[in-house]
Amino acid sequence: MTQLTGKVALVTGGSRGIGAAVAKRLAKDGAAVALTYAGSEDKAQAVVSDIEQAGGRAMAIQADSRDDQAIEDAVERVVSSLGGLDILVNNAGVFLIGDIAELGRDDLDRTLNINLRAPFVAIQAAARRMRDEGRIVSIGSNLGPRVPWPGLSLYSMSKTGLIGLTKGAARDLGPRGITVNVVHPGSTNTDMNPADGEMSDPQRDLMAIPRYNEADDVANLVRWLVGPEGRSVTGAEFTIDGGANA
Numbered sequence: 001m002t003q004l005t006g007k008v009a010l011v012t013g014g015s016r017g018i019g020a021a022v023a024k025r026l027a028k029d030g031a032a033v034a035l036t037y038a039g040s041e042d043k044a045q046a047v048v049s050d051i052e053q054a055g056g057r058a059m060a061i062q063a064d065s066r067d068d069q070a071i072e073d074a075v076e077r078v079v080s081s082l083g084g085l086d087i088l089v090n091n092a093g094v095f096l097i098g099d100i101a102e103l104g105r106d107d108l109d110r111t112l113n114i115n116l117r118a119p120f121v122a123i124q125a126a127a128r129r130m131r132d133e134g135r136i137v138s139i140g141s142n143l144g145p146r147v148p149w150p151g152l153s154l155y156s157m158s159k160t161g162l163i164g165l166t167k168g169a170a171r172d173l174g175p176r177g178i179t180v181n182v183v184h185p186g187s188t189n190t191d192m193n194p195a196d197g198e199m200s201d202p203q204r205d206l207m208a209i210p211r212y213n214e215a216d217d218v219a220n221l222v223r224w225l226v227g228p229e230g231r232s233v234t235g236a237e238f239t240i241d242g243g244a245n246a
């Protein structure tokens, strides 16, 4: 018996990077985990296999975060297939950069739909199905609260919106003991932002501890928030960025 035994979790964008690490971390502590993906079916199935080989229970659901209905259907599938819903982690995201004068409306729609609208829709759907004492965590970014370079207006806007969503939802769902929080990772070694990428040195230059997060660092913080230890923590922001925003 571990601390998430009996809990059911849904992690969006769980095929790679931070979402895959979160899915495995929650499963390690006993949660049954569903993870969504957009295109990486093989990678999503590999995460499911890893969890099952370690003795856990998992399923992958193709659900594009740009599609409201797909998100709502994913929530329903989790409830019917895994027996309920206790934990939602809004992780799926995209990182589009560009000067505000140059960004296209397609860029605007894509970023807002995936990074902000989808978490709203998922929280709304989950709120109707989640058991009392549930947990909701959205993955924001340290580039929400602070914008150290040009080209980030759209991404920062999408991530800052999660802060208001988190605080508002915390107020709505608090009477049921459901917590809602946002985690702001800094530079984290994934496909989106490889630690040896062209732009990695300027990112390390901002940090107090000049070292990229591994996805597991973020997953461990999420795990704490969704566990019994986090029961009084809600409407809050958690920055994990090696001190870049300090």
Ligand code: NDP
Binding pocket: 012, 013, 014, 015, 016, 017, 018, 019, 036, 037, 038, 039, 040, 041, 043, 063, 064, 065, 066, 091, 092, 093, 094, 095, 114, 139, 140, 141, 142, 184, 185, 186, 187, 188, 189, 190, 191, 192, 193
């Ligand atoms: P990756 O690019 O490595 O992985 C992104 C994940 O999101 C994949 O599982 C991908 O699925 C999924 N995804 C993307 N678009 C969609 C969509 N339309 N519908 C469903 N799923 C989708 O990113 P990271 O792991 O680095 O990032 C995860 C989160 O953390 C994001 O919200 C990001 O903004 C945030 N973040 C990341 C930082 C970093 O330095 N890496 C820093 C701060 C925040 P598929 O494989 O199918 O494409």
